[in-house]
Amino acid sequence: MILLAWQPSDSQKILEAMLQRLPQTHKEYAYARERLGRVKAGLAGEQRVDAEWLELDLPAPHYFLHDFQTRNDFGSTHQMDTIFLCPHFLLILEIKNITGILSYDASYAQLTRTTIEGTVEGMVDPFLQLERHVAWMKKLLQRERFHLPIVHAVVLATRNGILTKGFEGQPIFHVTGLRSCIQRWTEMYQPVKAEALLPFATRLLSMHTRLKKEMTVPFKEMMKGVVCPHCGNGQRLQYHYRKWTCPRCGLVDHNALNRTLEDYRLLVGPQLTNRSFREFFAIESPNLAYKLLQQLPLKAEGEKKHRKYWIID
Known part of the structure; x- marks a missing residue:
């Protein structure tokens, strides 16, 4: 067994x-x-x-x-x-x-x-x-x-x-x-x-406890945004009518948010704010970012601009 x-x-x-x-x-x-x-x-x-x-x-x-x-x-x-x-x-x-x-x-x-x-x-x-x-x-x-x-x-x-x-x-x-x-x-x-x-x-x-290994990540030089899993070279998906779509291959990625949140956890860490979310996901609107954050498995702490989110394992 x-x-x-x-x-x-x-x-x-x-x-x-x-x-x-x-x-x-x-x-x-x-x-x-x-x-x-x-x-x-x-x-x-x-x-x-x-x-x-x-x-x-x-x-x-x-x-x-x-x-x-x-x-x-x-x-x-x-x-x-x-x-x-x-x-x-x-x-x-x-x-x-x-x-x-x-x-x-x-x-x-x-x-x-x-x-x-x-x-x-x-x-x-x-x-x-x-x-x-x-x-x-x-x-x-x-x-x-x-x-x-x-x-x-x-x-x-x-x-x-x-x-x-x-x-x-x-x-x-x-x-x-x-x-x-x-x-x-x-x-x-x-x-x-x-x-x-x-x-x-x-x-x-x-x-048993999963041990975290330290790894140097050149985060500043990385492509930000929701990246197409099929296309190479950091091709971004576009958010339109509540769908993430690749303008190159036409893929509609229904798991785009959760997949990119996992990238955030791996490359940045388990804590995020509306601002860090917008920077990583390449989203300009704070209101849109707030709506998308509500769709993710996160634990929220604090109010308004002081609100922080934690990724739930």
Whole structure:
């Protein structure tokens, strides 16, 4: 059972909104496009691992929490790609969609990759990340007085990531190795009572909190207004007779307000006023802006010119 499903990250949504509103000649455009490509590649890797899970004969009952995010007692964050719980063990997976020749030096906690062009790049040590997550999970299990063995691994979602001898003894394998590892761990550990598993899985779910990642947004240089989702280069929709219509392709966008409000939330923040709404939506009339604001899922505070609005999650 999937208790927590994959969801598009705010990072992906912000980058997509930026690319739709930035001129292609802007200095940040190429960087945002390259970064979005990395985010989508990571999502593709996660989907590849999901496809492998579907082919496995898994112990029952079992529960998945994907992209689990939380904070510990010290305020530090934990983000785990996949948590898999079954009566035999709890598995924490770190999913990597890395291509090239991969090398690892445990004495320096150093992971590097050599690209097809011969460039050597340093990368974050995923094993230290996993060990930190495992330590936190062990403390949580002790606090909840629930005993369940913890295993962990790095999964390479692409066969184009080539492991060298430096990885010997490390918990890392290609996605096709997931089947044999699940079988080995199932045989290694005695199962707990099945009915005791769901309460702990539910406890984990209650601790999940979407973590906000800071990202520099060149807001002043962006195209303002309600942008056509089909046309490129920031083509604006026109508001006429209570409809948002694209003068280029003829699209009548019935979701234009809510879609652009989401862009505002991602690029500006959750709070707005009549003035900031007009500036972002490219509307001149305060009266029209007021009428449109009443159509949106907002919480209003204050009166008249001091009124502020908050976007409801």
